[in-house]
Amino acid sequence: MDLNYFQSYNDLEVHQLMLQDSTRNQAYHKAILDNRDDIKGKTVLDIGCGTGILSIYFAQAGAAKVYAVEASDIYEIAKNVVKENNFENIIEVINSKVEDVNLPNKVDIIVSEWMGFYLFHEGMLNSVLVARDKFLKPGGMMFPESATLYSAPCSLPSYFESWGNVDGVSMHSFGDKLRAEVSKKPLTCTVSPNDILTEPEVVIWLDLREVSQEELKNIKAEQLSVSNRVGKYQGICLWFTCTFPSYATEPVTLSTSPEDPETHWKQTTIILPTEVETEIGTPISYTLCLNSSEDNFRRYSLEVTMQDPNEVEHPEYCPCYLTKCILVRAMLEKYEKDSLVS
Amino acid sequence: MDLNYFQSYNDLEVHQLMLQDSTRNQAYHKAILDNRDDIKGKTVLDIGCGTGILSIYFAQAGAAKVYAVEASDIYEIAKNVVKENNFENIIEVINSKVEDVNLPNKVDIIVSEWMGFYLFHEGMLNSVLVARDKFLKPGGMMFPESATLYSAPCSLPSYFESWGNVDGVSMHSFGDKLRAEVSKKPLTCTVSPNDILTEPEVVIWLDLREVSQEELKNIKAEQLSVSNRVGKYQGICLWFTCTFPSYATEPVTLSTSPEDPETHWKQTTIILPTEVETEIGTPISYTLCLNSSEDNFRRYSLEVTMQDPNEVEHPEYCPCYLTKCILVRAMLEKYEKDSLVS
Numbered sequence: 001m002d003l004n005y006f007q008s009y010n011d012l013e014v015h016q017l018m019l020q021d022s023t024r025n026q027a028y029h030k031a032i033l034d035n036r037d038d039i040k041g042k043t044v045l046d047i048g049c050g051t052g053i054l055s056i057y058f059a060q061a062g063a064a065k066v067y068a069v070e071a072s073d074i075y076e077i078a079k080n081v082v083k084e085n086n087f088e089n090i091i092e093v094i095n096s097k098v099e100d101v102n103l104p105n106k107v108d109i110i111v112s113e114w115m116g117f118y119l120f121h122e123g124m125l126n127s128v129l130v131a132r133d134k135f136l137k138p139g140g141m142m143f144p145e146s147a148t149l150y151s152a153p154c155s156l157p158s159y160f161e162s163w164g165n166v167d168g169v170s171m172h173s174f175g176d177k178l179r180a181e182v183s184k185k186p187l188t189c190t191v192s193p194n195d196i197l198t199e200p201e202v203v204i205w206l207d208l209r210e211v212s213q214e215e216l217k218n219i220k221a222e223q224l225s226v227s228n229r230v231g232k233y234q235g236i237c238l239w240f241t242c243t244f245p246s247y248a249t250e251p252v253t254l255s256t257s258p259e260d261p262e263t264h265w266k267q268t269t270i271i272l273p274t275e276v277e278t279e280i281g282t283p284i285s286y287t288l289c290l291n292s293s294e295d296n297f298r299r300y301s302l303e304v305t306m307q308d309p310n311e312v313e314h315p316e317y318c319p320c321y322l323t324k325c326i327l328v329r330a331m332l333e334k335y336e337k338d339s340l341v342s
Numbered sequence: 343m344d345l346n347y348f349q350s351y352n353d354l355e356v357h358q359l360m361l362q363d364s365t366r367n368q369a370y371h372k373a374i375l376d377n378r379d380d381i382k383g384k385t386v387l388d389i390g391c392g393t394g395i396l397s398i399y400f401a402q403a404g405a406a407k408v409y410a411v412e413a414s415d416i417y418e419i420a421k422n423v424v425k426e427n428n429f430e431n432i433i434e435v436i437n438s439k440v441e442d443v444n445l446p447n448k449v450d451i452i453v454s455e456w457m458g459f460y461l462f463h464e465g466m467l468n469s470v471l472v473a474r475d476k477f478l479k480p481g482g483m484m485f486p487e488s489a490t491l492y493s494a495p496c497s498l499p500s501y502f503e504s505w506g507n508v509d510g511v512s513m514h515s516f517g518d519k520l521r522a523e524v525s526k527k528p529l530t531c532t533v534s535p536n537d538i539l540t541e542p543e544v545v546i547w548l549d550l551r552e553v554s555q556e557e558l559k560n561i562k563a564e565q566l567s568v569s570n571r572v573g574k575y576q577g578i579c580l581w582f583t584c585t586f587p588s589y590a591t592e593p594v595t596l597s598t599s600p601e602d603p604e605t606h607w608k609q610t611t612i613i614l615p616t617e618v619e620t621e622i623g624t625p626i627s628y629t630l631c632l633n634s635s636e637d638n639f640r641r642y643s644l645e646v647t648m649q650d651p652n653e654v655e656h657p658e659y660c661p662c663y664l665t666k667c668i669l670v671r672a673m674l675e676k677y678e679k680d681s682l683v684s
Binding site for chain 1: 364367368395398399423425426500515524
């Protein structure tokens with residue numbers, strides 16, 4: 001099982017895609033250079049170094065030693081890249097799973113680009129946490145330091161709207177079948193910011209210095225969003241951001257939000273079997289479950305359950321159009337006005 | 343073997359890609375509507391009808407009967423699409439390989455979208471020719487009627503140029519390995535018209551009313567191109583065009599040239615192990631072989647052999663910079679001038 005995982009990464013075209021994702025590279029690059037005062041002379045562990053680009057950034061920033069661990073055959077390329085950039089004296093490429101590595105000492109910094117589609121796909125974070133608990137000095141730095149997964153109801157016009165007239169032919173039968181098929185699994189695609197119907201909700205925020213493996217096994221978020229436009233609720237859009245350590249400067253955030261420039265992660269969507277029309281104020285309620293499978297922690301299942309917004313708890317101040325929330329809003333506003341007067 | 347071929351087509355996402363290729367759809371649509379006077383009341387065979395879009399176009403153009411043959415499970419969707427467009431009385435969807443179909447009568451028209459990457463990939467044309475010989479009335483129409491495969495030496499900057507500085511890191515080792523890997527097979531990618539170094543040469547032109555299966559087994563083209571710019575010869579770019587019948591109007595051509603809007607076929611490239619610098623007038627000589635395998639006519643191998651331009655025959659009037667050709671040009675020009683004077 002693990003063998004398959006590492007073999008799929010032998011695919012050079014996957015690495016080509018990642019290396020051509022400048023948003024990704026530049027977020028790490030800037031975060032590392034911004035912290036060069038804290039990196040100088042330090043020891044770094046790069047988990048799943050791939051072609052070695054992040055290790056090179058740390059060497060450029062003045063790290064004394066970088067252990068670049070890579071389980072797949074791509075480690076051979078990383079070795080050559082290190083040589084080509086004249087950092088053989090600083091970066092040591094190790095062909096191993098990080099779980100099997102032995103290091104002479106603990107490290108000051110761990111770096112990894114472990115994020116998969118919808119953050120958790122492929123479950124590489126688990127290996128990062130194992131290594132953190134084993135190798136990171138107390139108070140050591142994590143690159144990235146935190147990660148947030150967001151969700152928001154969205155429209156998916158290319159799956160719902162375009163089938164009424166495909167260059168002169170009605171193709172609803174095809175569109176229906178396509179949606180039935182693609183709704184079985186999370187879909188990687190680009191969602192326009194105009195198709196996001198609500199403010200995003202946080203599914204989970206992870207402090208990567210603290211979070212335990214246990215906390216990642218079963219993630220559940222009960223979301224209540226309120227549509228801020230007239231639209232069609234056709235799916236759930238998921239994306240993540242990662243934030244890097246920062247002492248001296250504004251922290252660097254790598255974002256895969258629909259609002260930000262496209263990355264190779266794009267967005268992940270879960271398509272609904274049928275669409276729901278929304279107005280301004282329509283409450284949308286759903287539960288998101290991310291469960292790692294018992295026999296293979298790399299495999300996450302992603303489940304969405306629709307809920308009746310009438311049957312879930314709304315926040316104290318809820319902008320939705322349900323009578324209950326309109327009444328509570330009116331009361332709260334009156335109360336606020338009264339306290340200002342008295 | 344054939345089973346695998348048809349199962350891969352069950353993939354709805356492949357059909358989604360094709361249906362969203364408006365250049366493709368609209369070329370067929372226009373060609374069919376332009377010929378509506380010759381289609382009215384006629385019988386049509388649609389080979390590999392997929393979702394049925396081309397059959398619908400013929401029904402819209404007034405065909406009396408369309409046999410829509412589809413071997414994969416997608417035929418079920420085609421049936422629903424036909425129903426949804428109210429052409430059940432005209433279009434008969436048949437779930438079969440065309441080689442196994444029996445029709446009550448010969449047909450007036452054959453339509454198929456059989457073109458694969460570099461025209462021949464997947465070798466579906468063979469089935470079209472079998473059906474043509476069996477079912478098309480003498481003088482019947484073929485949509486498309488002809489196809490041309492072109493080749494031209496090109497630059498491939500995303501494989502050769504970008505690795506010297508990947509967001510601050512020298513990645514030649516990766517670029518070299520990537521090229522070594524991708525040069526083993528034809529690559530589907532988009533080539534900018536600015537990266538085409540020479541006028542294109544025809545690899546093969548097919549009159550689809552006449553061409554035999556035998557002629558498609560071993561295709562060989564010895565190309566001599568002359569660079570019309572200072573650049574880097576890094577690969578061979580292949581693309582095709584298809585032309586539709588036309589009696590009354592300008593013929594419609596579906597083009598996948600780098601000069602024309604992108605289609606889902608993009609272009610096909612063969613990457614060279616090393617690059618060659620070119621000037622205006624540099625002769626480039628290569629042989630292209632397309633061989634269908636003995637045991638599976640759907641599998642083509644594509645081979646490029648570089649040749650020394652000094653050792654191949656140049657055309658009588660050759661614009662290249664080899665001394666021999668410069669001399670011949672000077673002589674021909676002088677001869678022409680002299681004949682004008684006398």
